[in-house]
Amino acid sequence: MNDSRSGFGSLHMPRSRGAVSGLLLIILGIWGALVPFVGHYFHFAYTPGPTWAWSTARGLLEVFPGAVTAVGGFLLLVSGNRATAMFGGWLATIAGAWFVVGRVLAPTLRIEDIGAPTAATDAKRALLEIGYFSGLGALIVFISGAVLARLSVRTARVAQSASQAELAPAADNVAIEYNVRAGAEDLAKLLAVARDQGSGIRDQEPDV
Numbered sequence: 744m745n746d747s748r749s750g751f752g753s754l755h756m757p758r759s760r761g762a763v764s765g766l767l768l769i770i771l772g773i774w775g776a777l778v779p780f781v782g783h784y785f786h787f788a789y790t791p792g793p794t795w796a797w798s799t800a801r802g803l804l805e806v807f808p809g810a811v812t813a814v815g816g817f818l819l820l821v822s823g824n825r826a827t828a829m830f831g832g833w834l835a836t837i838a839g840a841w842f843v844v845g846r847v848l849a850p851t852l853r854i855e856d857i858g859a860p861t862a863a864t865d866a867k868r869a870l871l872e873i874g875y876f877s878g879l880g881a882l883i884v885f886i887s888g889a890v891l892a893r894l895s896v897r898t899a900r901v902a903q904s905a906s907q908a909e910l911a912p913a914a915d916n917v918a919i920e921y922n923v924r925a926g927a928e929d930l931a932k933l934l935a936v937a938r939d940q941g942s943g944i945r946d947q948e949p950d951v
Contacts, residue, residue, distance in 0.1 A: 776809025
């Protein structure tokens with residue numbers, strides 16, 4: 744019974760602990776998955792590919808990691824279990840890393856090119872790259888990595904506290920046993936002294 748309770752306690756956490764990070768990851772995931780379809784409305788897009796047009800490149804390089812990030816954020820948002828929250832954090836971390844390296848690995852994996860940024864200046868091209876891929880992925884990895892680090896530290900602390908709580912009764916039993924043995928030894932010594940003193944008194948009694 745104690746083991747099951749301590750195990751449950753080490754995994755339980757307040758639902759609010761990952762709420763902010765989870766909400767941020769959901770927003771970033773939705774952005775990453777939807778921006779290729781709506782970016783043309785505000786001239787923030789890649790070509791070719793009209794608004795709301797599906798392509799394999801969009802699905803694998805943008806929609807898929809965006810959806811995985813949102814799922815990871817949702818698990819962080821609603822979970823009251825450390826293991827589930829850490830799983831959500833890992834999902835988001837992997838998805839964020841894919842945002843960063845997906846375009847580089849696309850030719851190797853035979854994924855079609857996502858297109859060219861619709862930008863007239865180098866600054867806007869850089870902004871598109873950051874907003875669609877590298878910057879978005881780095882921010883997701885940063886948030887989810889911070890969540891994983893915090894959860895890992897707290898889990899280690901809780902496990903250490905549970906271990907100390909389990910060892911406390913054993914330490915108390917050892918102390919009690921030691922005190923009982925010490926008391927018995929002291930009592931034996933007192934009885935021996937009393938017996939010796941009684942023998943000495945009888946030896947000194949005069950003969951009648």
